[in-house]
Amino acid sequence: MxxxxxxxxxxxxxxxxxxxxxxxxxxxxxxxxxxxxxxxxxxxxxxxxxxxxxxxxxxxxxxxxxxxxxxxxxxxxxxxxxxxxxxxxxxxxxxxxxxxxxxxxxxxxxxxxxxxxxxxxxxxxxxxxxxxxxxxxxxxxxxxxxxxxxxxxxxxxxxxxxxxxxxxxxxxxxxxxxxxxxxxxxxxxxxxxxxxxxxxxxxxxxxxxxxxxxxxxxxxxxxxxxxxxxxxxxxxxxxxxxxxxxxxxxxxxxxxxxxxxxxxxxxxxxxxxxxxxxxxxxxxxxxxxxxxxxxxxxxxxxxxxxxxxxxxxxxxxxxxDEKPEDDRGRHEFARASGRIVMEGVRFRYPGAEREALTGIDLVIEPGQTVALVGPSGGGKTTLANLLPRFYHATAGRIMLDGYDLEELKLSSLRANIALVSQDVVLFDDSIANNIAYGSLATTSRADVEAAARAAYAHDFIAAMPQGYDTLIGENGVRLSGGQRQRLAIARALLKNAPILILDEATSALDSESERQVQAALEHLMADRTTLVIAHRLSTIEGAGKIVALEHGCVMEQGTHAELLANNGLYAKLYRMQYALEHAA
Structure with a gap:
């Protein structure tokens, strides 16, 4: 027929x-x-x-x-x-x-x-x-x-x-x-x-x-x-x-x-x-x-x-026939200084009843650490996802070193960003290949080990049966949560990007693992523009700026001391968490 x-x-x-x-x-x-x-x-x-x-x-x-x-x-x-x-x-x-x-x-x-x-x-x-x-x-x-x-x-x-x-x-x-x-x-x-x-x-x-x-x-x-x-x-x-x-x-x-x-x-x-x-x-x-x-x-x-x-x-x-990611940008630079400016940024997920972000205005200076805090659903992760252009703002604009993100080539933009999230993604490969992943694959073993040492991961890696050549199983199933996080930090350190996004990187760890990971993160954050999505507010008290989000709006922003003095959303969240931690 x-x-x-x-x-x-x-x-x-x-x-x-x-x-x-x-x-x-x-x-x-x-x-x-x-x-x-x-x-x-x-x-x-x-x-x-x-x-x-x-x-x-x-x-x-x-x-x-x-x-x-x-x-x-x-x-x-x-x-x-x-x-x-x-x-x-x-x-x-x-x-x-x-x-x-x-x-x-x-x-x-x-x-x-x-x-x-x-x-x-x-x-x-x-x-x-x-x-x-x-x-x-x-x-x-x-x-x-x-x-x-x-x-x-x-x-x-x-x-x-x-x-x-x-x-x-x-x-x-x-x-x-x-x-x-x-x-x-x-x-x-x-x-x-x-x-x-x-x-x-x-x-x-x-x-x-x-x-x-x-x-x-x-x-x-x-x-x-x-x-x-x-x-x-x-x-x-x-x-x-x-x-x-x-x-x-x-x-x-x-x-x-x-x-x-x-x-x-x-x-x-x-x-x-x-x-x-x-x-x-x-x-x-x-x-x-x-x-x-x-x-x-x-x-x-x-x-x-x-x-x-x-x-x-x-x-x-x-x-x-599905359309690939929108990569209309033409400008690229080898290394950004890391100044980020958000002007009236709005975002709505397709089919959503309300906006996830409503009119965000924010300035992040080069090398500054900015922490995003607030109740669940406030828009913290959504805002962080706009930086690598996983999503595009539906209104307003985000500037990096004076360039609208939409004007930048995706490869150039993402080459300047490192990401460490709560849900660490590892591959069923060797430890070394998980650290030197993607564009980092040609990195020397000496540099990989240096990144692992800086991430406080070298000791547990050296104790593995094949050291850096040990296979870690599907998504690192043979490693503990803290070990997986430190491998992700080592990967970010090896990339040496000027902009860093930390998405609740320590929220799922026990106290001992959190101390080790926090030490590695402090090493990683040095001299980088860092956007931190914080779950435990005690870990971001030293941030240069803290931004409190609720219902997609910036409710307040300032240092830890300033926000506590304001007695607003941040102070409320901080007191609640402090009471829970000490009650436990």
Whole structure:
């Protein structure tokens, strides 16, 4: 069945990924076509055997016929192998290319998109959908080409043998096409639903594994099993509906074909006495007709992977068409001095009822430490996220060394910023590679060790089995919270950026770990413009400026002593925390 207009557009775009490998694909298809086009030779040999070999008048066929059969299948086997290998090679190249482009696209997506879309959906697209796309681009083409040539060759043989009977077979074409078209829509719809279901199942798996401690402590095993069971059952239903549509197509096509075969057999037997059709001619004609059923079945079968591939292509191309981060800036500098000015900055998350930030005015001088404090939801993290342009202010502007952030290239801006957050991100790699990460990968081991010493991390690293080459597991699972934080600080120290963002870097640590991390942070903050999101107010008493935020507004700003004297929001928060700490 030919794709619809929309499907045709998808398929043409999909074939664009095949174009770089067209020579290999063409060679594979040529081998496949030659193999398929020899299909008619078997009934032709059968005719010769029956009419000549069994008559006893041509004894040479005793040796020629077996040799011809062996030779035919050797040639077909060799060419078929080459064709299958070529198609497989092209298919894997396409998977490699599309997955690479998808991952590059994900790396360039804006933070807002990654927050709004579950990671499981992206993982499913990269890991699962691409396989279906590649199958539609290569295997479907190969199957269609091979079986089409088989049908063409056999039809040609049938026309040569008896054109009248062959034309009678054409009456089954319209109903067969109708059957295939009808079930195609059903399979495409179920393929879409199945893809969404796989993404949902991946999300449940990811959440249950990552949160296994909470699941165990709160007795959530039964709840998670029920959640997984519901989506698993949905996937089962989608698969059954797909199989019903796919399975029904083939027997219906075969039933229509069987009526044609039966009618032809009847007419052939009726004409055998009047048209002089020999036994060999009759048997070869019937054999060729029966041989056509297999490629016709295969042609009907390709509709299922084609529809799965087109549904997957929609998912893949939707991701590839997403707009990357806005990087309209053209200015760049090697190293900023670190003066930050915010003028009337406002921000609203997409779909939010109210603004997260409302008219922020703030000046941070080079080398100054500014602490953001306030109740949860006050806008502290949102304000910090605007500096590296994870989000763009919806109004107002943020200046860095006199340049609007929107005028700066993202690479230049972020090269001047280091980040240490409460949720430390580490990779399943060695300690050294986690410190010297990304653009720091070429840093010497001596510099890595120096950064670790400055972060008070060298001692525990040296005690590890392989020292700096020790693998730390997924997100540093083999390390304590304090150790993970100190590795993040070492990474920031190695980057040596003039601007530092500390997002509640010590809030989840015990007292001993906090003292060690705080000492490392003081070393890190020296001579840098630092924006601190503070949870424990006792850690930011020495900040050059403290900004109290509530409901996205700056309520007050000043030094620790000034704000306590003002007896405003900060003083209230400080007294509450002081009372809680001393009560404990």
């Amino acid at each position: 030919m794709p619809t207009t929309h499907s045709g557009i998808l398929y043409r775009r999909l074939l664009g990924y095949v174009r770089p490998y067209w020579k290999m694909l063409a060679a594979a298809m040529l081998m496949t076509a030659i193999t398929a086009s020899t299909e008619w030779m078997l009934p032709a040999l059968l005719k010769l055997l029956l009419d000549k070999g069994f008559s006893g008048k041509a004894p040479q066929y005793l040796y020629l016929a077996p040799a011809a059969i062996v030779g035919l299948f050797v040639v077909r086997g060799l060419l078929g192998y080459i064709g299958s290998y070529g198609l497989s090679w092209v298919s894997n190249q396409i998977i490699f290319d599309i997955r690479g482009k998808m991952f590059e696209c994900i790396m360039r997506l804006p933070t807002g998109y990654l927050h709004d879309n579950p990671s499981s959906r992206l993982i499913t697209r990269v890991s699962n959908d691409v396989n279906n796309v590649a199958a539609a681009a290569t295997s479907v083409i190969g199957t269609a080409l091979s079986n089409s040539f088989s049908v063409i060759g056999l039809v040609g043989f049938l026309l040569y043998s008896n054109w009248k009977l062959t034309f009678l077979m054409a009456v089954v074409a319209p109903p067969m096409a109708f059957v295939v078209r009808t079930f195609s829509r059903r399979m495409r719809s179920m393929s879409h639903a199945s893809q969404e279901g796989i993404a949902a199942m991946t999300q449940i798996l990811q959440e249950s594994i990552d949160g296994h401690k909470v699941v165990k402590v709160y007795g959530g095993e039964v709840q998670e099993v029920k959640r997984f069971g519901a989506i698993n059952n949905s996937l089962r239903r989608y698969a059954i509906r797909q199989n019903i549509a796919a399975s029904a197509t083939v027997p219906l096509v075969q039933i229509f074909a069987s009526f044609a075969v039966a009618f032809v057999v009847y007419l052939a037997l009726s004409q055998s006495t009047t048209d002089g059709m020999t036994a060999g001619g009759f048997m070869s004609f019937i054999t060729a007709m029966m041989m056509m059923l297999s490629p016709m079945k295969s042609l009907a079968d390709i509709n299922a992977p084609l529809q799965r591939g087109l549904a997957a292509a929609e998912s893949v191309f939707t991701l590839l």
